[in-house]
Amino acid sequence: MDSFKGVEPALETQQVDVLKINREELLALMKSDSLEQAASNCLLKYDIRYLAITDGPKVAHLFIKDAQSSVPVVHYMYRIPEISNVINPIGAGDTASAIFFAHLLQGVDARSAWKKGLAAASASCLQLDLATFSDADAKDIESKIIEEKITS
Numbered sequence: 001m002d003s004f005k006g007v008e009p010a011l012e013t014q015q016v017d018v019l020k021i022n023r024e025e026l027l028a029l030m031k032s033d034s035l036e037q038a039a040s041n042c043l044l045k046y047d048i049r050y051l052a053i054t055d056g057p058k059v060a061h062l063f064i065k066d067a068q069s070s071v072p073v074v075h076y077m078y079r080i081p082e083i084s085n086v087i088n089p090i091g092a093g094d095t096a097s098a099i100f101f102a103h104l105l106q107g108v109d110a111r112s113a114w115k116k117g118l119a120a121a122s123a124s125c126l127q128l129d130l131a132t133f134s135d136a137d138a139k140d141i142e143s144k145i146i147e148e149k150i151t152s
Helices: 008-012 023-030 035-046 092-105 110-124 135-144
Strands: 018-022 050-054 059-065 073-079 146-150
Touching (some): 018 023, 050 092, 050 110, 073 110
16 A cells, blocks of 8 residues: 555555555654654554655665564665656656565565665656656666665
């Protein structure tokens, strides 16, 4: 699911496995000032498996619920390279969601799928047309995205 307004009834069904949202939306949804606390609360309250969060043009996050682990929520931060020749950022968030969800459905692990989504989103900013991107640009950007496991 890639949504924010009016999403609570759907989340309360506990049938949503994946939520993509931006930082401000998550903080408002969970009525919190802390990204980590809001993410953990969201995953556990709504029984979500993957929570993908965009946080501006340079950073994104992926929180994964792991009930079998001693740490029930694992946090990964993604540092996105600066794109110097942005043409049109409109639709980048939708591109991130679409590519992330498509790769998850193809069986790609969530961390790799999110990285691919972020790369495609950044690459889409290099195009005039909305939510389109060059595969070569996306692959180049993906190779420069740094993933870091965050430990609390």
